[in-house]
Amino acid sequence: MTLPLRFDWRKLEKFCARVFERAGVPQESAAIIADSLIQADLRGVESHGVVRTAIYLKRVEAGRMDPAAEIRIVNETGAMALIDGGNNFGSVIGTKALQEAMKRAKDFGVGIAAVKGSNHFGTGAYYALKAIAQNQILLVMSNASQTMPPTGGVRPFIGTNPLAVGAPAGEQLPFILDMATSVVARGKIIVASQKGEAIPLGWAIDSDGNPTTDADAALAGSVLPVGGPKGYAISMFIDILSGVLTGAGFGKYVNNMYENWEQPQNVGHFFIALDIDKFIPIDVFKSRMDDYIRSLKEEPKAPGVKEILIPGELEFRQTDRLKAEGITLPLKVVEELAEIGKRYDLELLEAAYQTT
Template identity: 70%
Template structure:
C-alpha cells in the first residue's frame, strides 16, 4: 500500500515518541523531543520538525547523544544558574533550563539560566510558548555550528544562531518572534535539497563565495547573515552569551551534528525569564498589549496588503490548519521515517491522516 504524505499530528507525534523509546530514551524525555519536533511542523517550521528525527536517531545510535545523562546544575543562586546538559537531547536540556528559569523568575521577578553541553534544541518558540502559558516574558537564544561567514569572510565560522522572544497578550495571539540570524535557517536549505528544489538568490553562497540558487552547493558553502553586518553582529552576541559565557562551544568549536562523529556538539543556550507581575498586574499588561496590537493592525496598509500581522501570527494560523488537515511531509522524510520505524517494529502507515482531507481551494496561509 502506498504511503500517504499527509499525517495526523497526534499519531505522528506518538510514532516519533515510540521510536525514541525503542532506542532507549526514557518515556518522559522521548515525549519532550517528539513534542518539540511536531510543534515545529505544526507551525510551519518544517526545517526543525520530524525531518530531524533521522539525524537525532543516528546520533543516539553512534553515541553522539546520551539520552540517559542527567542535566546537572553546576552553579546557582537566587536569580541565575548554569546547567550542564551532559550531552543529552537539546530539547530535554532546554526544557530543564526553562523550568528552572520560570521557577526562579516567579520568586525573584527575573531569572537567567545559561546552558552548556547541549545539542540542537529545536525551535525557540517551543520554550517561549511554555513561558507565555505561565504569564512570563521569555528571551531565549542558542548558538549553533558553523554555517555562516563573518561579514567580509567567505567560509562558515559562526552559526545561524537563533533568537526567540515570547510575550503574552489578552484577546490577541501572543507576540512570538522566532528567528535565525541568517537570511534563512539552514534547515530550510536542507529541506529544499531533500525536495530537489532550488533556493532563492541571496540565501547563500557556494564554497568559493559565489551566490548560488543550488541547495546542494549552498550546503557545501555558507548561508548569509540577515541584514549583512547587522545579522552577523546579532549572531555574534548570541554566540558570546550562549557559548563563551557558559563554557559551551563557540564559533568554530561548536561541532556539526551532521558531519562530526567524533565529539559531542557542546551547544550552548541562554534563557532570560521575566515575571510581568513585578511591573504591573498581568491583566492590565494584557489589555495594553491588545491595544498595542489593535493600533498596529489599524495602520494604513500598503497596496496589495490585506492585513498587517504581528510576529508569530502566521505560525499560529498554520498550526490550526495543520491540526485540521494533517501535516504534509516530503517523500524523502516519509521514507526515512518508514525505514527507522521498520528497524524498531513500528509502522508510519498507522500515523496517516484519516480525517477530512484538505480540499482544493483551501487557503494556504504559509504563502
C-alpha cells in the same frame, strides 16, 4: 502501494515518541522530543520538525548523544543558574533550563538559565509558548555549528544562532518572534536539497563565495547573515552569551551534528524569563498588549496589503490549519520514517490520513 504524505499530528507525535523510547530514550524525554518536533512542523518550520528524527537517532546510536545523561545545575546564585546538559537531547535540556528560568523569575522577577553541554534544541518558539502559558515573557537564544561567514569572509565561522522572544496578550494572539540570524535557517536549505528544489538567490554562497540557487552547493558553502553586518553582529553576540559565557563551544568549537562523529556538539543556550506580575499586574499587561496590537493592526495599509500581521500570527494560523488538515511531509522524509519504524517494529502508516 503509494506511501501517504499526510499525517494526523497526534498520531505522528505518538509514533515519534515510541521510536525514541525504543531507541533507549526515557519515556518522559521521548515525549518532550516528539512534542518539540511536531510543534515545529505544525508551525510550518519543517526544517526543525520530524525531518530531524533520523539524525537524532543516528547520534544516539553512534554514542554522540546520551539520553540517560544527568542534567545538572553546576553553578547558581539567586536569579541565575548554569546548567550542564551532559550531552543529553537539546530539547530535554532546554525544557529543564526553561523551568529553572521561570522558577527563578517567580522569585526574583527575572530568571536566567545558561546552558552548556547541549545539542540542537529545536525551535525557540517551543519554549516561548510554554513561558507565555505561565504569564511570563521569554527571551531565548542558542548558538549553533559553523554555517555562516563573518561579514567580509567566505568560510563558515559562526552559526545561524537563533533568537526567540515571546510575550502574552489577552484577547489578541501573543507576540512570538523566532528567527535565525541568517537570511534563512540552514535546515530550510536541507529540506530544499531533499526535495530537489532550488533556493532563492541571496540565501547562501557556494564554497568559493559566489551567490548560488543550488541547495547542494549552498550546503557545501555558507548561508548569509540577515541584514548583512547587523545579522553577523547579532549572531556573534548570541555566541558570546550562549557559548563564551557558559563554557559551551563557540564559533568553530561548536561541532556539526551531521559531520562530526567523534565529539559531542557542546551547544550552548541562554534563557531569560521575566515574570510580568513583578512589574505590573498581568491583567493590566494583557490589556495594554491588546490595545497595542489592535492599534498596530488599524494602521494604514500599503497598496495591495489586506492585513497587518504581528510576529508569530502566520504560524498560529498554520498550526490551526495543519491540526485540522494534517501534516504533509516530503516523500523522502516519509520513506526515512517508515524505515525507522520498521527498525523498531512500529508502523508509520497508522499515523497516516490515507493509505492508498
